[in-house]
Amino acid sequence: MVVLELSKNDLLNLLGRELSDEQIEETLFLIKIEAKIDGDKIECELNPDRPDLFSVEGIAREMKGFLGIETGLKKYNVTDSNVILTKEKAEVRPYIGCGIIRNVELTDNLVKSLMQVQEKLHDSIGRDRKKVAIGVHDFDKIKPPLVYRDVEEETFIPLGETREMSIKEILTQHPKGVAYAHLVKDKYPLIYDKEGVISFPPIINSERTRVTENTKNLFLDVTGTDEKTVNSALNILACNIVERCGIIEAVKVSNKKLPSLEPVTKTIDIEYINKILGLELSEDEIVKIFELMRYGASKPRGGKITIYIPPYRSDILHNIDLVEDVAIGYGYNNLEPELPQLATIGKEADIEILTRKIRELVVGLGFQETLNFVLTNKENNFKKMNTSGEATELLNPTSSEYEICRTWILPSLMKVLASNKHRDYPQKVFEIGDCVILEEGTETGTRTVRRLAGTISYDNANLTEIKSIVESILKNLDSKYSVKELNHPSFLETRCGQIIVDENPIGFFGEIHPQILQNWELEKPVIAFEINIEKI
Amino acid sequence: MYKLTEEGKDYLKNELPEKKLLKFIENEKSIEEISQFPNSQIAVGWAKRNGWIEIENKTVKVTDLGRKAISEKTEVERALEDIDKKGEAEEKLVKILLKRNLIEETKAVEKIEKPSLWQKILSFFSRKKVVKEGKRPITEVSEIAQLTPEMIKTGKWKSLEFRKYDVNAPAPKIYAGKKQPYIQFLEEIREKLIGMGFQEMRGPLVETSFWNCDALFIPQDHPAKGLHDIFYLKNPSLGKLPDENLISKVKATHEGGWVTESVGWGGHWDREDSKKLVMRSHTTAVSGRTLYEAGDKPGKYFTINRNFRPDVIDAQHLMEFNQCEGIVIGEDLSFRNLLGFLKEIAEGIGTKEIKFKPGFFPYTEPSVEGFVKHPKLGWIEVLPAGLFRPELLRPLGLEKCQVLAWGIGIDRLSMAKLGITDIRMLFSDDLDWLRKTALVK
Numbered sequence: 001m002v003v004l005e006l007s008k009n010d011l012l013n014l015l016g017r018e019l020s021d022e023q024i025e026e027t028l029f030l031i032k033i034e035a036k037i038d039g040d041k042i043e044c045e046l047n048p049d050r051p052d053l054f055s056v057e058g059i060a061r062e063m064k065g066f067l068g069i070e071t072g073l074k075k076y077n078v079t080d081s082n083v084i085l086t087k088e089k090a091e092v093r094p095y096i097g098c099g100i101i102r103n104v105e106l107t108d109n110l111v112k113s114l115m116q117v118q119e120k121l122h123d124s125i126g127r128d129r130k131k132v133a134i135g136v137h138d139f140d141k142i143k144p145p146l147v148y149r150d151v152e153e154e155t156f157i158p159l160g161e162t163r164e165m166s167i168k169e170i171l172t173q174h175p176k177g178v179a180y181a182h183l184v185k186d187k188y189p190l191i192y193d194k195e196g197v198i199s200f201p202p203i204i205n206s207e208r209t210r211v212t213e214n215t216k217n218l219f220l221d222v223t224g225t226d227e228k229t230v231n232s233a234l235n236i237l238a239c240n241i242v243e244r245c246g247i248i249e250a251v252k253v254s255n256k257k258l259p260s261l262e263p264v265t266k267t268i269d270i271e272y273i274n275k276i277l278g279l280e281l282s283e284d285e286i287v288k289i290f291e292l293m294r295y296g297a298s299k300p301r302g303g304k305i306t307i308y309i310p311p312y313r314s315d316i317l318h319n320i321d322l323v324e325d326v327a328i329g330y331g332y333n334n335l336e337p338e339l340p341q342l343a344t345i346g347k348e349a350d351i352e353i354l355t356r357k358i359r360e361l362v363v364g365l366g367f368q369e370t371l372n373f374v375l376t377n378k379e380n381n382f383k384k385m386n387t388s389g390e391a392t393e394l395l396n397p398t399s400s401e402y403e404i405c406r407t408w409i410l411p412s413l414m415k416v417l418a419s420n421k422h423r424d425y426p427q428k429v430f431e432i433g434d435c436v437i438l439e440e441g442t443e444t445g446t447r448t449v450r451r452l453a454g455t456i457s458y459d460n461a462n463l464t465e466i467k468s469i470v471e472s473i474l475k476n477l478d479s480k481y482s483v484k485e486l487n488h489p490s491f492l493e494t495r496c497g498q499i500i501v502d503e504n505p506i507g508f509f510g511e512i513h514p515q516i517l518q519n520w521e522l523e524k525p526v527i528a529f530e531i532n533i534e535k536i
Numbered sequence: 537m538y539k540l541t542e543e544g545k546d547y548l549k550n551e552l553p554e555k556k557l558l559k560f561i562e563n564e565k566s567i568e569e570i571s572q573f574p575n576s577q578i579a580v581g582w583a584k585r586n587g588w589i590e591i592e593n594k595t596v597k598v599t600d601l602g603r604k605a606i607s608e609k610t611e612v613e614r615a616l617e618d619i620d621k622k623g624e625a626e627e628k629l630v631k632i633l634l635k636r637n638l639i640e641e642t643k644a645v646e647k648i649e650k651p652s653l654w655q656k657i658l659s660f661f662s663r664k665k666v667v668k669e670g671k672r673p674i675t676e677v678s679e680i681a682q683l684t685p686e687m688i689k690t691g692k693w694k695s696l697e698f699r700k701y702d703v704n705a706p707a708p709k710i711y712a713g714k715k716q717p718y719i720q721f722l723e724e725i726r727e728k729l730i731g732m733g734f735q736e737m738r739g740p741l742v743e744t745s746f747w748n749c750d751a752l753f754i755p756q757d758h759p760a761k762g763l764h765d766i767f768y769l770k771n772p773s774l775g776k777l778p779d780e781n782l783i784s785k786v787k788a789t790h791e792g793g794w795v796t797e798s799v800g801w802g803g804h805w806d807r808e809d810s811k812k813l814v815m816r817s818h819t820t821a822v823s824g825r826t827l828y829e830a831g832d833k834p835g836k837y838f839t840i841n842r843n844f845r846p847d848v849i850d851a852q853h854l855m856e857f858n859q860c861e862g863i864v865i866g867e868d869l870s871f872r873n874l875l876g877f878l879k880e881i882a883e884g885i886g887t888k889e890i891k892f893k894p895g896f897f898p899y900t901e902p903s904v905e906g907f908v909k910h911p912k913l914g915w916i917e918v919l920p921a922g923l924f925r926p927e928l929l930r931p932l933g934l935e936k937c938q939v940l941a942w943g944i945g946i947d948r949l950s951m952a953k954l955g956i957t958d959i960r961m962l963f964s965d966d967l968d969w970l971r972k973t974a975l976v977k
Contacts, residue, residue, distance in 0.1 A: 029893060030894075031894070032893065032894040032895070032896065034893075047895065047896030048759070048896065049896040050896075124759070127757055127759065131757065226802060226803055228802050229802075275868070275870065276870060276871060276902075276923065276938070277870055277871045277872065277902075278870025278871055278872030278873060279870075279872070317793070317798045317799050317800065317801075317927070318793070318796065318797060318798035318799070318901075318925070318926060318927065319797065320901045320902075320923075320925060320926060321901055323901070323902060324894070324901050324902035324903065327871060327894070327902045328894045328902075332875075332892040332893065332894060332904060333891060333892055335871065335872050335875055335892075336872060336875075337872060337875035337876040337878065337879040338870075338872045338873055338875070338876045339873065339876040339877065339880060340864070340866060340868075340869055340870075340873040340876065342733075342834060342836065342864065342866050342869075343733065344733040344734070344735065344834075344835055344836045345733060345735070346729065346730035346731060346732065346733045346734050346735060346836075347730065347735040347736060348726065348730055348736050349736035349737070349738050351738070352726070352736060356723070359715060359719070362713070363713040363714060363715055364713060365713060366712075366713040367713045368711065368713060368714055368716075368967065368970050368971060369713075369714060369715045369716040369719060369970075370716055370965060370970065371716045371718055371719060371962070371963050372963060372965070373855075373856050373963060374741060374842060374844075374856060375815075375844070375855060375856060390771070392742060392769060392771065392772070393769065393770045393771040394767050394768070394769060394770060394815070395763075395767070395768040395769055395770040395773070396763045396767060396768055396846055397767075397846075398846045398847065398848050398855060399848070399849070399855075400592075400593075402855060405741070405742070405815075415965065416965040416967065419965045419966070419967075420965070420966070420967040420968070421585075422628075422631075422632070423967045423968050423971075424709065424711070427967060428713070429967065434741055434842065436741055436742055438771075438772065442776075443740075443744065443775055443776045443778075444740055444742045444743060444744060444772075444775045444776075444813055445742075445772030445774075445775055445813060446740070446741075446742040446772065446813075447740070448740045448741045448742070521581070
């Protein structure tokens with residue numbers, strides 16, 4: 001989710017229309033934006049797929065379509081500036097786009113919006129400046145022509161500083177340099193004009209080209225590692241600023257004039273739209289909806305329409321994305337829900353059927369079911385149980401309590417008992433749930449296994465009782481099992497039995513060793529069993 | 537009646553060791569420093585049990601509860617005073633004090649004034665007046681307490697008088713064996729979906745990035761793939777990729793759209809990144825596997841299963857959560873059909889009102905977020921859904937069918953249903969809560 005803060009007055013000024021708070025909220029909701037209005041403040045939550053809506057200007061443009069104030073494709077005139085940027089050897093951030101916006105009036109609202117959209121674009125499609133970084137300069141302080149190249153050393157006065165700093169100093173001392181040093185290494189991309197450095201993307205601009213309240217003409221630089229994303233960011237910035245004021249001028253970047261704001265065209269079948277949405281919209285209706293959504297649409301011919309996609313829309317990958325916009329323009333809540341005719345037979349997974357049956361059986365034996373986490377730590381899974389072994393281990397745990405996947409359930413139940421020492425005894429608890437064990441050769445190097453464990457704790461708990469329970473479960477499941485003595489480090493010697501089915505051990509039961517009870521700070525005897533139910 | 541033991545008297549006079557400990561710790565101290573503290577084991581044990589301190593990385597910290605306890609008289613302290621003055625205190629506290637050997641029972645004769653719990657229970661089975669005298673009931677020939685098989689067989693009961701019982705006397709508590717409340721709720725949802733003709737699908741808890749993300753057309757540099765959103769594995773760290781044919785299709789689709797008429801995400805798709813093992817972050821991974829197996833064959837599938845994300849646990853967040861995911865495969869399915877299912881599901885879980893908002897998920901288009909109206913909480917967003925994108929379907933082998941997909945935020949829904957506001961309660965280990973929570977209606 002992307003969160004934006006807008007001024008209501010600013011939005012209404014851009015719209016050129018008075019709207020009530022409810023009307024604003026409703027219109028925003030229809031274009032995927034959840035908004036909360038508090039006085040002049042509008043707090044918006046947006047999905048990340050529409051970076052063109054990351055500023056009030058973009059939102060106003062979209063709302064104008066919905067409100068019928070201005071529909072159809074917006075045409076952007078781009079005139080030539082004769083400014084040239086030559087791209088030399090630039091390997092760190094190979095792509096660059098530039099543009100000039102003339103005759104801007106730098107009001108507070110524009111400045112706020114510019115800073116916000118820059119930040120949001122950096123965070124989202126910019127992947128925290130790695131994929132795209134944006135710089136905004138006072139164009140009148142720049143002396144073209146410009147050059148973009150990687151260098152190994154340089155000094156200049158970075159934005160907000162009073163002294164010249166070397167690149168090494170910037171990367172180790174300047175807050176932005178420290179924050180983004182990981183994006184550049186050994187070679188550093190710089191943009192130069194006749195007088196020196198104007199920008200060190202993706203880190204910092206020069207102080208010399210700083211934008212002030214007197215700035216009349218803006219120069220935008222967008223650099224990055226992906227050409228398409230660099231161009232989208234540039235287009236979004238340019239289109240959104242001129243929604244308010246100014247005219248766009250192109251910069252010649254290695255023989256390409258940028259920004260290039262010609263619409264992209266796509267042809268779409270009317271039938272495809274209707275089929276996906278389950279509607280029977282006429283050609284005229286569809287054209288109208290596209291215009292409402294700020295697309296250009298040709299007159300349909302042979303059941304097909306040519307759609308002109310505005311240059312700020314970077315999210316259209318496939319015709320299906322256009323279909324969604326038709327649905328949005330039509331209104332999701334105007335679409336009547338309809339269940340399809342598709343007769344199928346419901347079926348539970350085999351392991352879930354078995355789980356459910358066993359759960360009912362164990363509940364019938366008087367146990368309270370518990371639900372515990374799969375994630376745990378080595379301390380609980382192994383050490384406190386006096387066992388050892390390997391488990392699936394997280395690379396980025398958020399807590400030392402949860403750093404591996406449990407390999408068995410009994411420790412989860414011991415933890416439950418340990419948290420309930422002040423509750424009435426006897427305590428009978430169980431869980432039937434998933435564990436993850438390591439298994440080489442499988443697709444994921446692991447296997448998810450369903451296991452059942454139960455514990456009983458009170459003064460007179462003993463082996464006979466737990467054996468009765470285990471046998472009752474196994475017999476009711478018609479299992480052909482046998483039992484033999486087992487030396488298990490969590491159980492008292494000679495008081496632990498192994499359950500064997502088809503010569504495979506599938507579980508065990510017995511009296512928990514007093515040392516283990518002490519490890520869990522338990523004061524009453526505990527008897528327990530655990531079974532891999534997949535093998536019953 | 538009870539009286540203080542020597543230890544109890546000492547604590548009443550000189551403060552409880554766990555409280556002394558709190559003052560000694562102030563804010564935090566290392567475990568080593570604390571081991572120097574007199575009676576440290578008892579003090580640490582009780583302070584920890586009371587939730588007054590937290591032990592992390594060999595450092596002991598006083599919690600908010602602990603700070604509160606320093607300035608207040610605790611219930612144990614109050615109980616010690618009560619015993620000292622009146623010889624009795626609240627029952628649960630008496631139990632604790634007995635366990636800690638801070639009090640002992642006085643002579644039985646003194647018990648007559650107030651019947652013990654045992655006597656109260658006994659009175660249920662015997663005549664009141666006997667109990668009042670503080671003696672075990674003496675069976676007289678003509679009055680009987682317990683009917684025996686012998687009496688029934690011989691017909692002797694006809695000449696006997698049954699002792700009068702007080703049905704209002706308290707009976708011992710019995711805790712029924714029960715399913716966990718959240719499981720009960722999940723079973724109910726499962727039943728509904730099976731009733732609607734859905735077949736259950738399954739997948740592993742540990743997934744390759746391939747199935748968790750790539751096969752779902754999530755771009756490899758998507759922000760939600762970062763260490764803050766997905767648990768990656770250290771051991772084992774890499775898994776195996778499925779067959780080359782599928783890999784090459786997924787790769788081509790990501791890079792340039794392949795035959796899907798999409799432009800794709802651009803850039804380079806890295807197969808090594810795809811091998812990374814993760815804890816499954818959403819059940820859509822299970823849907824992806826199922827589609828690859830089912831292909832263009834119409835059907836309805838669902839799964840209710842556990843997912844993982846690196847959240848820090850609090851009242852709203854857990855690092856494990858459940859999702860209920862459904863997919864419907866069919867040739868002529870439309871977006872309106874998807875809304876139809878969402879409405880049906882909303883009704884199935886007991887809400888009549890539903891509204892839709894456009895949504896965004898990298899793998900569905902059109903996408904929708906379904907909000908249902910909860911009587912207390914208002915509109916809650918529980919039904920994210922959409923049609924799977926062609927860029928997901930074609931590589932997995934679906935050429936003709938559309939696939940409707942939804943994933944219910946089942947945790948939030950169940951909290952609304954169970955009337956709980958703290959998500960941690962879904963996995964509560966509080967036996968008292970589990971025992972006392974009535975069956976889910």
